[in-house]
Amino acid sequence: MAFDQPVLDGVSFHLKHGETKVLLGESGTGKTLILKLALGLIKPDFGTISVLGDEISAMREQDMYALRRRIGMVFQESALFDSLTVEENVAYRLMEETGKLTDEIHARVLEALEFVELGKTYSLFPGELSGGMRRRVAIARAIITQPEVLLYDSPTGGLDPVTSDTIIELVVKQRDVYKTSSLLVTHRLQDAFTMASHYFDRSLNKMVPVEDGSSRNVHTTFLILRDHKIIFEGTAPELLRCHDPYIREYLS
Amino acid sequence: MPITYLTDVAKDNVEAVQDYSILAGRSLSNLFARPRYIADTLLQADSIGVGSLPIVILTGFFTGAVLALQTSATLQQFGSLSLTGQLVSLSMVRELGPVLTGLMVAGRNSSGMASELGSMKVTEQIDAMRAMGVDPTKKLVTPRVIATAVMLFFLSIISDLVGLTGGFVISFLRLGLNANEYWSTAYQSLRFEDVFMGLCKPVVFGLIIATIGCYYGMSAKGGTQGVGRATTQAVVAASVLILVSDYFITQLLMGIFGK
Numbered sequence: 001m002a003f004d005q006p007v008l009d010g011v012s013f014h015l016k017h018g019e020t021k022v023l024l025g026e027s028g029t030g031k032t033l034i035l036k037l038a039l040g041l042i043k044p045d046f047g048t049i050s051v052l053g054d055e056i057s058a059m060r061e062q063d064m065y066a067l068r069r070r071i072g073m074v075f076q077e078s079a080l081f082d083s084l085t086v087e088e089n090v091a092y093r094l095m096e097e098t099g100k101l102t103d104e105i106h107a108r109v110l111e112a113l114e115f116v117e118l119g120k121t122y123s124l125f126p127g128e129l130s131g132g133m134r135r136r137v138a139i140a141r142a143i144i145t146q147p148e149v150l151l152y153d154s155p156t157g158g159l160d161p162v163t164s165d166t167i168i169e170l171v172v173k174q175r176d177v178y179k180t181s182s183l184l185v186t187h188r189l190q191d192a193f194t195m196a197s198h199y200f201d202r203s204l205n206k207m208v209p210v211e212d213g214s215s216r217n218v219h220t221t222f223l224i225l226r227d228h229k230i231i232f233e234g235t236a237p238e239l240l241r242c243h244d245p246y247i248r249e250y251l252s
Numbered sequence: 253m254p255i256t257y258l259t260d261v262a263k264d265n266v267e268a269v270q271d272y273s274i275l276a277g278r279s280l281s282n283l284f285a286r287p288r289y290i291a292d293t294l295l296q297a298d299s300i301g302v303g304s305l306p307i308v309i310l311t312g313f314f315t316g317a318v319l320a321l322q323t324s325a326t327l328q329q330f331g332s333l334s335l336t337g338q339l340v341s342l343s344m345v346r347e348l349g350p351v352l353t354g355l356m357v358a359g360r361n362s363s364g365m366a367s368e369l370g371s372m373k374v375t376e377q378i379d380a381m382r383a384m385g386v387d388p389t390k391k392l393v394t395p396r397v398i399a400t401a402v403m404l405f406f407l408s409i410i411s412d413l414v415g416l417t418g419g420f421v422i423s424f425l426r427l428g429l430n431a432n433e434y435w436s437t438a439y440q441s442l443r444f445e446d447v448f449m450g451l452c453k454p455v456v457f458g459l460i461i462a463t464i465g466c467y468y469g470m471s472a473k474g475g476t477q478g479v480g481r482a483t484t485q486a487v488v489a490a491s492v493l494i495l496v497s498d499y500f501i502t503q504l505l506m507g508i509f510g511k
Binding site for chain 2: 036039041061062065066068069071073075076077079080081082092093096141
């Protein structure tokens, strides 16, 4: 792939185990590209990428498949298989391994769908669901094999505020209950700050704000891209204290 | 308006041929590696083979009929009307059966594959498949390639038989030929080389149809317009390649068998 100008220039970061990194930036800065590079869907022209201990930038496509089963991705437009039912979509990875929809797989599908609160939709087709429901099914499909890394590409893109909150609550739930490492790309600052200022309370079974002055670590950091480079990397409090004029304008 | 350099066009075309060759090669080499999606292959065989049966029967029948009709005038001039059976038989089996069946199936299925895979490509479903550790070539392309090659083989046989029947109907009803004479000359004029040629071509055409359809589908870009473009290009490319390869296969086999 050749561009006249690099889409990402000198981008380098480390995602720690159990950490959630939110990628922010204007459209066209290469945020989705980072996710696709992380999955090996695109190869970089320069540099190396290591995922779960394996260096993927030089790996062949055929060798990537085993690694990809340990990573889950939620695509921007859900990318559900529209000629399969919700159940078949969510069970896709499991069916690949065993070849059929057994009772055990059915039970795991229901469990994943219950996590995203869509237990009753398993015999519907994606075309019969709303945008928000499709996004939740996509999340269920990504988490069913309990991947070690989750990649979210604008999970709330194109959704109304209420549905967006539901999706973010699921992301926070996944982060806090299963401690999955994840990269989340979003345009919406409010989602990023919600994630940094809330946690999932298992006893109440919902997302609640972190109390002021609490020392709770939400394991969420921000990465802002601009003009093909990273201009900020750090936690939410650090971001709010940043004096860079572009970032101040971006935040306002 | 940007100037398109000839070198850029040439490079794009060479790259396209390269990508196509890689896809075609991989679709066949996938047969030798697990997982093999047998269920998908059978589903495709049903959709491509059984689904194309009506149009193949119609095409074959009327081709055979019109062959008999058109050639009757010339044959009659030389008093050779009794050769109609032989003529229809050799033309259908060696050439028209495989080629016209191939063109019909190309129109129906190459476009279907290009549009189905193209739609999946532009809605990121192919990427989603790759992201979940499933090789789209193994899951989508190889089943279609194998199913088309195998089914076209049988469809051509059916087309040949139906064509001979169409020729017979015209010969018997319009030209007043003896039924026994027609069928016995039709059968006896066929040699091994003719049947071999007639059955070799459909396999090659089947591979062309499916690999072209899948290639254009998997490389579609640009939303719905891109899918539409891919579908049209697939049919055109498959049809042209069938006709071109038909010539070379005929030439090759005639060289080998001396007939």
